[in-house]
């Protein structure tokens with residue numbers, strides 16, 4: 023069974039991807055070469071930018087079954103419209119118009135249940151792409167990418183997670199930022215969650231919401247404070263009051279920030295920076311052995 027770690031954050035811009043990619047490097051070099059990185063931030067997957075020599079090894083279209091209305095059978099009764107929670111169906115009886123917007127459909131099947139006239143049939147609709155890359159070390163990168171215009175983040179993440187299942191001893195998921203359904207899907211089943219935050223009022227606000235979610239899901243977690251030294255002490259006070267473990271503090275450094283923006287995995291070249299990730303791994307291993 024794989025050991026599954028998910029890197030999450032309550033908001034964008036905390037350095038979640040930086041932490042995920044550096045942690046991947048450190049896991050491969052210091053713990054287990056059989057580690058796979060999975061980019062679940064399907065709306066804006068950017069882990070790949072950190073692997074300049076990545077080689078594409080597989081590409082699979084991700085599809086979803088979306089109902090279509092057969093207008094020769096449709097009686098324009100609008101039952102399907104009433105059942106659709108996602109406003110994906112438009113039926114206008116006076117002009118005998120009926121259609122389903124694939125990009126709004128969540129494939130819940132409610133309309134199929136509602137229709138008594140056998141006027142709906144399911145057809146595969148492309149919602150995204152799943153790509154596997156060799157990155158020169160470890161098991162590589164598996165990336166989910168949402169098709170432009172599609173709102174089906176969760177099915178793309180589910181498909182990518184299914185592919186990753188037991189594909190390596192250690193699987194490191196990079197979740198989307200925030201606390202939406204797509205985050206829940208990414209975090210679900212994690213053996214350990216790393217919450218990345220920054221010591222600012224915005225960081226604290228979103229961290230609190232994310233902690234509530236992770237606690238609700240009853241998952242073990244710890245916090246990495248990125249850009250330490252910026253902002254104030256409110257995040258530290260909150261974590262202490264709540265009894266939440268700080269896995270590591272990674273100080274803010276302008277030179278580091280510049281290198282990250284160039285897509286550099288700093289742990290590969292800077293021993294002092296790499297130590298932060300070795301400490302995170304040590305703490306997760308202590309948890310794993312409990």
Ligand code: SF4
Nearest residue numbers: 106127128130131133
């Ligand atoms: S499958 Fe669900 S979301 Fe899609 S059109 Fe039917 S009721 Fe709406």
Ligand code: SF4
Nearest residue numbers: 096097099100102137
């Ligand atoms: S429930 Fe069936 S028959 Fe009624 S409007 Fe929808 S597709 Fe047409």
